[in-house]
Amino acid sequence: MNPHIVCVGGEDHPLRIPFLLALQERQFRVTAVSTGDGAPFERAGILHCSYQFNRFSSGRGDWRVIAAFRKLMAEIKPDVVQSFDTKPNLLAPIALRGSIPVVRTINGLGWVFSSTEPRALMLRPVYCALQRLVSRWTAATIFQNRDDQNLFRRYGLLGSSQNKLIGSSGIDAKGFAQAQSRGVSRTELRAKLGLEDAEIIIYVGRLTRQKGIPTLLKAVPSILAQRPKARIVLVGPLDSEGPFAVDRAALESLAPNVITLGSRNDVPSLLGMADVFAFPTEYREGIPRVLLEAGLAGLPVVASRMPGCSDVVQDGYNGFLVPPRDPEAFSNRIIELLQDSGQAKLMGARSVSLVCDRFELARVVDQYCDVYDALIEKNRRSQTPLEFDFSNPNEVFLGEGHLGARQ
Numbered sequence: 001m002n003p004h005i006v007c008v009g010g011e012d013h014p015l016r017i018p019f020l021l022a023l024q025e026r027q028f029r030v031t032a033v034s035t036g037d038g039a040p041f042e043r044a045g046i047l048h049c050s051y052q053f054n055r056f057s058s059g060r061g062d063w064r065v066i067a068a069f070r071k072l073m074a075e076i077k078p079d080v081v082q083s084f085d086t087k088p089n090l091l092a093p094i095a096l097r098g099s100i101p102v103v104r105t106i107n108g109l110g111w112v113f114s115s116t117e118p119r120a121l122m123l124r125p126v127y128c129a130l131q132r133l134v135s136r137w138t139a140a141t142i143f144q145n146r147d148d149q150n151l152f153r154r155y156g157l158l159g160s161s162q163n164k165l166i167g168s169s170g171i172d173a174k175g176f177a178q179a180q181s182r183g184v185s186r187t188e189l190r191a192k193l194g195l196e197d198a199e200i201i202i203y204v205g206r207l208t209r210q211k212g213i214p215t216l217l218k219a220v221p222s223i224l225a226q227r228p229k230a231r232i233v234l235v236g237p238l239d240s241e242g243p244f245a246v247d248r249a250a251l252e253s254l255a256p257n258v259i260t261l262g263s264r265n266d267v268p269s270l271l272g273m274a275d276v277f278a279f280p281t282e283y284r285e286g287i288p289r290v291l292l293e294a295g296l297a298g299l300p301v302v303a304s305r306m307p308g309c310s311d312v313v314q315d316g317y318n319g320f321l322v323p324p325r326d327p328e329a330f331s332n333r334i335i336e337l338l339q340d341s342g343q344a345k346l347m348g349a350r351s352v353s354l355v356c357d358r359f360e361l362a363r364v365v366d367q368y369c370d371v372y373d374a375l376i377e378k379n380r381r382s383q384t385p386l387e388f389d390f391s392n393p394n395e396v397f398l399g400e401g402h403l404g405a406r407q
Contacts, residue, residue, distance in 0.1 A: 003080070007080045010084075014040040023369070028372070051065065058196065103140045103372070104134075110404065135158050138159075141161055149163065171289070179269075201276045207241060232254075290301065298348035318348070319351065
């Protein structure tokens with residue numbers, strides 16, 4: 001029987017469906033476990049199980065989640081558990097305690113390691129202690145950028161677990177292009193939103209303070225002063241973001257120059273109607289999927305100079321990197337791109353090539369398969385050392401070679 005991989009994530013887990021389908025194509029059995037709706041997985045032909053946790057809480061409720069997760073894994077009986085996102089990365093190893101190999105992917109370190117707020121500084125040593133604890137029961141840790149890998153090493157958060165650098169969960173360039181072709185055209189979508197002759201700056205992601213939305217809002221007056229036809233379109237959830245959500249009144253005060261669309265299922269089409277992608281995050285990101293999608297849409301990007309962003313945006317090549325929390329820098333670079341359409345188109349074309357070359361889904365999945373194959377083989381041989389060298393710090397990022405890659 002083919003090896004069974006269980007992939008665990010949060011409410012955004014459906015975004016990884018192309019990754020899971022690629023694993024199936026490589027002859028793995030796959031089950032998705034998430035806190036969200038299972039319908040998208042079922043439509044894709046992927047088994048799905050639900051579990052629930054509150055990403056804003058901790059304590060007694062988490063222990064109930066751990067017990068429920070342990071029971072679920074005993075029923076599913078996977079060969080490897082793959083976890084994504086901060087809380088699943090902590091809960092899965094604690095629940096399983098080495099009984100099943102756990103591969104955790106660090107897709108960004110988020111608010112705790114990015115903010116200088118007193119609460120974040122207070123939680124940082126707690127987070128480090130938890131990471132040291134779960135490293136005892138983690139078979140391998142995947143990092144999406146070298147900054148996070150170096151931080152884990154510096155703080156001693158890996159224990160004896162293996163680690164490897166793999167950029168992103170991959171992006172299906174062909175699938176993205178097909179989604180764009182099936183969607184509403186640029187002209188029709190602009191007309192539908194009343195943006196026919198506007199210069200559109202688009203953001204896609206959670207509407208939170210930590211994602212830098214206040215910085216972008218502060219840049220709006222300066223942008224409009226020089227580009228009066230500019231409109232900022234914000235795509236993403238607000239009401240689900242709890243204490244981190246942007247104040248709704250701040251968004252409404254800038255209407256109609258700032259348009260909030262909420263969560264959408266037509267992001268490829270929305271990106272296709274835009275002129276510039278803005279990403280003012282204050283987070284330590286992994287590899288932001290939205291930057292890969294913006295790149296495939298041929299958009300020049302203005303992003304914060306934060307871990308993860310600098311892996312996708314090369315300053316002055318396919319966009320600009322600016323200091324986080326700097327509205328003037330954001331407005332200046334956005335205005336520059338709107339004023340010089342030739343430069344903007346050139347940078348957008350470079351974005352397409354860069355994303356396809358570095359983050360294509362098949363290349364990323366092959367590397368994950370190497371990790372799973374090595375762990376499964378280790379389990380079969382019991383005490384035999386791994387044949388795959390996870391720990392080589394000089395290993396080429398997204399390299400061509402694959403040990404044991406499935407065809």
